[in-house]
Amino acid sequence: MTKTLISFGHGYCAAALAQRLLPQGWAIFGTTRSPDKAKAIRATGVVPLVLGADDGQIARTLANATHMLVSAGPDAQGDPTLRQFGPQIGAVSHLEWAGYLSTTGVYGDHQGGWVDENTALTPSTQRGKWRVAAEREWQSLDLPLHIFRLAGIYGPGRGPFAKVCNGTARRIIKENQLFSRIHVADIAQTLHASLRRPNPGAIYNLCDNEAAPPEDVIAYAAELLDFPVPPEIPIEKADMTPMARSFYAESKRVRNDRIKNELDVVLQFPDYRTGLRALLDQEKT
Secondary structure, three states: OOOEEEEEOOOHHHHHHHHHHHHHOOEEEEEEOOHHHHHHHHHOOOEEEEOOOOHHHHHHHHHHOOEEEEOOOOEOOEOHHHHHHHHHHHHOOOOOEEEEEEEHHHHOOOOOOEEOOOOOOOOOOHHHHHHHHHHHHHHOOOOOEEEEEEOEEEEOOEOOHHHHHHOOOOEEEOOOOOEOEEEHHHHHHHHHHHHHOOOOOOEEEEOOOOOEOHHHHHHHHHHHHOOOOOOEEEHHHOOOOHHHHHHOOOOOEEOOHHHHHHHOOOOOOOOHHHHHHHHHHHHHO
16 A cells, blocks of 8 residues: 655655655655745645645545654644644544654753753743643644654755855854754654654654754854854854744753664764765765
């Protein structure tokens, strides 16, 4: 039987997974709110479904899907996918696998200390609190649910090189500030590994092996480009949006042992240096 994935909020990470699955004969349907994005989705081989205009088809696709991935993030009103399709999703009984993309922001601030999937959820940002609530909403349903807590995502089109080149990159300094990251290709391979080895109820951290200060990443990108390293700016003097500043409210190292031990994932890009070098090589070709 053809495996069918319905992807709610079909975006950057879901698109990377789709490119692994389509050559294997999967049928993939991706939702979007934008007719313009629907055209781009269709060009990748995924069938686009526009929220609002195609809700009937979305319900029919859900009723026949074997797998479901949810990438759309929550807001103050809760999870948008459940808000719109909760009754239909709750009635589904035939899914082999369901995945929800969350964030390591649910762990909150640990002042540079380690967290793993068993760490208590103590988010300090509003977005992190929304994520915790959304995770619990999804966990309350009778689904073969897998939660993936993603670190900072980078990859083609989402790296620091453009900012370094156009002079907008900044090295904002906050003592003991550490972020974990994950290349989109490693997100895709981990999701694919989980699809092949379902374990309903599992929670996985998706990050590389090395949490690092954000200023080090910018400096390395500049060095790769042979550009001057941007000067340091103390966070107290940095002009930042509230969202940008919220990223600096939490510092932690995230363990990724579970994806290695349970899913046999071998990271293609185990640290930001490997990932940035590969990105630059890709952009040059």
